[in-house]
Amino acid sequence: MIQKAFYNKFKQDLGSSDAINEYIEVLLRQFESYTSDESSFQSIASRYGIRVNDVSPQVAICKIREYYIVSVYQVFEEFLNQMHAFLKEYGVYKENKDSSTSMLKHIHVNLVGMKKTSENAYLYYLICDYYRLIRNLCAHTDNINKAQNVYQKLFERKDEINVLFQKLQAPNRYDNINFDDFILYSRASKKLAEIYISNIEYDIDKIITNFDIGHLRVYRNNPKRLSKALETEIKFSFCMKPETVKMVVDMIVKMI
Template sequence: MYEKNALNNFKDVLGKYCAINQFVELSKRCFWVEHQNEIQKRDTFVKLATEYAVTLTNYDADSMVCEICRSYIVNVHLCFETFLKDVCRQINKYGKNEYKPRIQEESYLSCAVRNICGNNLSDDMKPLYELCEYYRLIRNTSVHDLCEVDSHEKEYRKLQKYNFKTEAKFSKLVAPNKYEEISFDDFVMFSRSCVELATYIFEKMAYDYTKIALDIPDKQISKWRKYSKNRQEKALCSYIKTLYKVDEEFIEQIPKLLNMIIDPIV
């Protein structure tokens, strides 16, 4: 059976990470309620940890809560950047237009948008783009800036020009927040923004279906040669739809593509 296209794979993987984040958040809230008194003092906190055979290296509960929330951002960014790298790889290999490689210090989001949309994002996508770039910087600080923390105040202030509360998907969230105040709501906002932006990027991708067809494994084509013409068309369509995407341009090219790979002129 075929695998999945970049967007569906991203949604599946992100869903698994979101489930983990949600479980951790539930555990954190339950722990905070049940052990609030014990975690206020180091000696009682140590005793509690010892009861569960856990040795903690940090007994600052407030600090750990903040770090947990920022770890949610790290997890979402991992999924989103993997999707963006996959998209960049595909348009480099199978894109209709010339691919311009990522330049130094450029984010994968910027590279993907530059190559796919020509930096012509629709107005409703611009806030999501800047939001995802902000959370990328939050992730970078969380992972890399161990000595001197860059809270990205400038980028945070830029987001204030947008009223995210007007969007139904964000209306109940208290976010975005500053680096020191990142919360579970930021995770929800980031994950929802990534899905919407990834869907937009994927739908804008322009494939050169000839390049894709010529790269289909011989083993797969050998199976199709045994099919009737009608079944060959359905098989090719299913293959492209599963791994990439199908549009009107592809539908029009099906006869030509089949002739090229099934009965190539030697």
């Protein structure tokens, strides 16, 4: 299925990105376990002919962990853009997005709705939106107040977060992001992506209009063969109820 394909790609790409971050974290912790004072760090750097004296090791390590958030954002944002394109082509969807609205919010409103209740979907959304804002702060494209406001909402629901994501000391304030924040963001984005995929509502007219039927015209004189071929392709491409598949097949057959 098309939507399953890019969902699986999202998980695969995120897994690869996460693995690199985990590898870096091991190296950082190894370094921290030995020493993190300025003179020792400069001694290590000089051993490799590298001059690093603009920031302290502590500040550099904090920034590296912020970049974990950036890496998750990039992979998740690509998934959201693919979802946006897919819904425009095949879904019941408000296509026009206001430039001031994030892709995350636009997709969420369309597929799930902004239900500010105990439902997990909204909590996953808040988590992902918070780290989206953290990413923006890393890129100097947003203000701290936005992140603080979302952080406060998450702080008020910390017990729920602890139930869903046990053993994580996160979320943390924007100025104290650590490895657990990265893990929380990665896991929440996967949960949210799964919810989005399961909430797709197809626009039958769009599917009929955009479905490639050219290669099936060879079966136009064999209605049974044509219907069977169409049914197979539609089932492979879209997650639809059997009665909906039959309706789509019948409508396309009439067009050929």
